Amino acid sequence: MxxxxxxxxxxxxxxxxxxxxxxxxxxxxxxxxxxxxxxxxxxxxxxxxxxxxxxxxxxxxxxxxxxxxxxxxxxxxxxxxxxxxxxxxxxxxxxxxxxxxxxxxxxxxxxxxxxxxxxxxxxxxxxxxxxxxxxxxxxxQIRYYPYIQLIVVTLFIGVVLFALSSANRATQNMVWVGLTKETAHQLGTPLSSMEAWMELLKENEANTPIVTELGKDIDRLKLITDRFSKIGSVPKLEERNIVEQIESMTSYIRKRASQKVHLTVHSPEQEIPAMISPPLFDWVVENLLKNALDAMEGKGDIDLYIENHPAHIIIDVSDTGKGIPKSNFEKVFKPGFSTKKRGWGLGLSLAKRIIEDYHKGRLTVKSSELNKGSTFRIWLRK
Structure with missing residues (x-):
């Protein structure tokens, strides 16, 4: 398309x-x-x-x-x-x-x-x-005719391109919504079954360690299902402490990353309120952190800088990975674009949609240098 x-x-x-x-x-x-x-x-x-x-x-x-x-x-x-x-x-x-x-x-x-x-x-x-x-x-009149025609042709092409762009965007949105809703629906059935099996396991105290870990995985799957179910509908924004929200997701990723990777959150304040959809915002941060981990191949530094301004909040996610060529700054947000051998190239595209469509903010590549690292910037309104 x-x-x-x-x-x-x-x-x-x-x-x-x-x-x-x-x-x-x-x-x-x-x-x-x-x-x-x-x-x-x-x-x-x-x-x-x-x-x-x-x-x-x-x-x-x-x-x-x-x-x-x-x-x-x-x-x-x-x-x-x-x-x-x-x-x-x-x-x-x-x-x-x-x-x-x-x-x-x-x-x-x-x-x-x-x-x-x-x-x-x-x-x-x-x-x-x-x-x-x-x-x-x-x-x-004859001499001015080409300029009039140029304006008419330009307007015509502009209208056609706008119509094609709108149709293309509408088709993509339908695909996104259909895919996410279907994923949430498909996950619902095995989750219910897993919860039932977990209840049976709880009857035997010897299974307590298994039940605990299984419960964590089920909660994680519920969170993923909740995220997918919110795509395509207008999410409810809540006032949350953005520092605490980012610290929580960073802590989750830190436990699952290599010990050679150092994740650090830098914030001048301990509490910065922001209107966000917690499940969707966590998804964005998680996606950026996982991409940073993939780019560093198991070792390096990831730093998250939070800046509190009167009208907006800026979150920079910097890594010391492979970097991105300048020609790909916009392409990385296109559906299907990926430099990985595995993956569909949908993560950054969804992250951009979540920040820009649902939070009315911006997600961009602030800077990047090959073999030195990249910085992604999230801009949120207060």
Whole structure:
């Protein structure tokens, strides 16, 4: 599913690039042709005005008049040799009336856009006028079209990717919930049976040591079942002393770790209250500690640093293990990603979901260096 989702992202991006590149090429060619046609129209308009100025009263000026009057799209400004504005065509009359500098500003723009046409007004006195013109509204719209299309295509791809991401996330959530609920259900039956057998063993006092150890394992299985049953439902957050909670889990792991591994909890205070779901939070800490043990291969130091801030609590879990490449900082939280020969690669993914979805906090790789160790950071709101 994830690979297909990534593949679709590249396909959509490639399609968007092809569409945009093709559109820009086509619009560029089209705008150049329209620009050439508009220059020809302005040249014809200038020639028609020249005919009107130089023609005798008996001449047939119908064609020239028609050419002059039919230009209603291309904006024009007529100036004398000194640059004084004499007349204008096809500009916003309201803006001309409201703003005195509007025509001058437009003239400066037209001078940069196109070279002017020179029209001879009086051949004897050598009087000339200059006609400056700008791009028509249609040409401007065509030029802006690729950018509008780029925005539309980007929005479309964004919506599609968001929909795919939401669908992918929803599918993953369904798988997680289904898997955990089914696991909790499957564990329930043998647990009931084990409790019944333990009651029979209690009848014989000689079985007391066995009953004690078996009871511990049953309690542990009950805790695991309780954790799985809470995935997919909104857990009840309780105010707990986070230092005591972490000390308890660290003590549990310490008894089961190698004697060459040293686990230490560092906290400036003995009591730091936090709203957590105890079974799920313990699961996260246990997962981080077990990953640290696996990374150190039976020897080294694991340090847990607890920082109490006014609005949040920070818990850093540091080890002296193999470390994680920087390129894998985000990948380690992806379902199925694992550097171990055994395992499904679900532990850190579930831990991140528990912290971020249920506790509204953050779980990240704070730092890591190959062959020197890693530090995972839990950020919790007060």
């Amino acid at each position: 994830f690979k297909q989702y990534v593949g679709w992202k590249f396909v959509l991006a490639a399609m968007a690039l092809i569409i945009i590149a093709t559109t820009i090429w086509f619009v560029s060619n089209l705008s150049q042709k329209i620009q050439q046609e508009e220059r020809k129209k302005v040249a014809t308009w200038v020639e028609a005005n020249r005919e009107l100025l130089q023609a005798s009263s008996e001449a047939n000026l119908n064609l020239a008049i028609e050419i002059v009057t039919t230009n209603t799209t291309i904006p024009l400004i007529l100036t004398d040799e000194l640059g004084n504005i004499i007349d204008s065509r096809n500009l916003d009359s309201a803006k001309i009336a409201q703003h005195k500098g509007y025509l001058k500003a437009q003239l400066d723009i037209y001078k940069k856009q196109h070279p002017p046409f020179i029209m001879e007004v009086d051949a004897r006195q050598k009087v000339y006028n200059y006609i400056y013109y700008g791009d028509s509204l249609i040409l401007k």
